[in-house]
Amino acid sequence: MSRTYKATGINLKSIPLGEADRIVTILTREYGLIRAVAPGARKQKSKLGGRIGLFVVNQLLLAKGRSLDKITQAETLESYPGLSKDLAKLAASQYLAELVLYHALSEQPQEELFELLQEHLRRLEQLPHLTGNQSEISLVLAQLSHGIFHLLALAGIAPQVQICCVTQQSLNPNFSDPDWRVGFSFDAGGTVSFGNQSPPKLHSQLDALELTLLQQLAAPELPPLTQVFPNQPGDPLTLESVKSAWVKLERILREYAQYHFGRSIRSAGLLDSLSLR
Incomplete structure (x- = not known):
């Protein structure tokens, strides 16, 4: 041999x-x-x-x-030289690498995981260099969340976000009601509508904007916001509201991944220390 x-x-x-x-x-x-x-x-x-x-x-x-x-x-x-020139992109890339290390197997082909990681590193590198602009910051958080969701899906543990995990009924964000919310449960495996007789433990709540963004993450590519929100009442698309939504969604996905892998994501601390928060 x-x-x-x-x-x-x-x-x-x-x-x-x-x-x-x-x-x-x-x-x-x-x-x-x-x-x-x-x-x-x-x-x-x-x-x-x-x-x-x-x-x-x-x-x-x-x-x-x-x-x-x-x-x-x-x-x-x-190689991806652009990642090392931008601290936020580098932190997001290291974050994805940690998830890969937790998920990858040894002595077995991992072609799909290999290709998925490369694709998301390319997308991060191609984002604009951060200058503190709110829309640029949101792009990094959105792309990171997209990569997290795809890695969770490949591992077979992506959260259910299109239906209620308890009733199996479709969840349609309601922008007309500012108080409308759904829950997110790690134990149940994703989104949960309110009003269930035996609700699981909830780890967070999502408004219509947050759920809508979360529901886009299973797609191969993130659609433009103008396509996701053509004409919703209440004008949810302020830069600050979108950024806040991505901050919250990344944190939920991070805690969900840590819950399933049983390990902390150390690179996330660098993101938290940047002006992304």
Whole structure:
């Protein structure tokens, strides 16, 4: 049996090893998650140095080891330099990477997860550079929430947001009533209408704007807001109201993911420390 193998992988995490090496955690199409040593990667003139950066996609040649495999060659196929130039985009990307690390399997092909992560990293990178503009901030939060929802769906644990989890009745946001609300329950697995005889524990409540945005997240691409809200009464589309809605939805999805994976998302703390909040 050959002691070397090839794989296409994206770097999700790295830590120093000794004085010159690094241990890299990589999501590969062919073998899922692997941890491999990048020998000499911390040396100034190392050929591997730039190739083991965060979110760099490489064609790899690896040698099997007793406890850790070793990267012997790496040819870069794609990278996302725009993410590191914008702290909010970088934080959102690291957030998605954490979810991938919690969900990905080892020693099994993970092609769908690999493609999904790459697609959402591309979308984050293509967003405008943040200048503090409210609409730009909302775009990052919206794209992050979209990525979270898709990763949860791939893991088979996406929340139900189109119907009541108790009655199985469709939920249609009511913009005519400013007091209209639905509940969101982690235990029930998503949205819950009020008035049920045996309601589950609720973790949050959603108004019409918030539910409408949440219901868009299952789509392959987020539709423009003008398409989602053609002519709703009450003019819900102020920049501040949309931003506040995305802040709330990201937090709900974060807590929902942590509830199911049983692990905290540490990168979310960086988002909380930025002006996004």
